[in-house]
Amino acid sequence: MGGKSVTKYKKIAYLDNAATTPVPKSVIETINNYYGCRKVSVHRGMYDLAGEVTRDYEHVREQVAQWIGASKSTEVIFTSGTTDGLNLVANSYGTTNLTDQDQIIVSIFEHHSNFVPWQQIAKKTGATLKVVGTTPDGQLDLNELEHLISSKTKIVALSMMSNVLGNLVPVKEVADLIHRQNGILVVDAAQSVAHVPINVQSLGADFLAFSAHKMFGPTGVGVLFGKEQLLKGMPPIQYGGEMVDQVDLKHTSFQNAPIKFEAGTPNIAGVLGLGTAIDYIQDVGYQTIEQREQVLMDRLLSGLRAIKSVKIYGPQVDNQHFGVVSFNVGDYHAHDVATILNSEGVAVRAGHLCAEPLMNQLGVSSVVRASVTFETTLSEIKCLIDAVRKVEDILK
Secondary structure, three states, rough: OOOOOOOOOOOEEEOOOOOOOOOOOHHHHHHHHHHHHOOOOOOOOOOOOHHHHHHHHHHHHHHHHHHOOOHHHHHHEEOHHHHHHHHHHHHHHHHHHHHOOOOEEEOOOOOOHOOHHHHHHHHHOOEEEEEOOOOOOOOOOHHHHHHHOOEEEEEEEEEEEEOOOOOOOOOOHHHHHHHHHHEEEEEEOOOOOOOOOOHHHHHHHHHHHHEEEHHOOOOOOOOEEHEEEEEHHHOOOOOOOOOOOEEEEOEEEOOOOHHOOOOOOOOOOHHHHHHHHHHHHHHHHHHHHHHHHHHHHHHHHHHHHOOOOEEEEEEOOHHHOOOOOEEEEOOOOOHHHHHHHHHOOEEEEEEOOOOOHHHHHHHHEEEEEOOOOOOOOOHHHHHHHHHHHHHHHHHH
């Protein structure tokens, strides 16, 4: 009578970290503390507790700015996630600055969240959408990109790391190319944020988005970084409380960025949890993270390559896979493979991974994706390899 019972799940080898990462105890404690002891709104109350929570909330904005190398905290917008942030850029900056004389460039390996918004904005504004491909080994084709970029190119939108192939994009080189033509670079950092350090100034990013839930934080919260001068000229795309300055019967004026882009009561618990997740990553350190993950990726790749029926997609050099390996087993459908792996206690992702244009280029409808973080264990990798070895025998 006192509520629903908690379901107990069997222990699994969790290798779906690219979809979402586990949450450390410290993040859960931060969220529970807010809901249990401090659940008040921010930016509104005149009482002490509201002021305290508002200070903590805005401290996370400052923390994020320092963590990603933004020049000031007002360049940090809290969103519901990467998708929300990229759509904000497309629908605000894109619709304001693009015409039918302009060009947008994306890559073939973009997640749908950084492909579909630009496809739709191109249709809305009349701008031309160009797609840059990959080299034979799965890397971004910089030569093709350089050929595509012209004085008409206003926006290049790229993932910093492919969620399918696991390779890093040379963001700084791309930024240099587009900035020579006075265009801007939009970076989807959702996949990279848990694996490699990010500095928006050294990368040359004009906008950069990521989600908390892919970096040991809660779901439903993310960050959009935008350069101050660009945010000033962008209109809000949602309207409501807090983001307004003054309202009368005929006119409304809006606050400055970032508040003008944060309509309504924000995900306060999520933002506070994001701050604790950043603490967690910083306590471990990216150097340690990269070292641990390289050991895991070496073991994962060598184990899969030892199985003759397995085909691995993307770079064939071990140190060019970051956290992700996508593969297929013979001619068997990825969903069938994932189902068998599940029966062996291994959790992976299977399907087109929200990257159908890339799947079409690879000549497949779907793949199996195993993804790790520094918390993944070698025993979990062994469980996966052992399970993959059983696939062909079972499906035969």
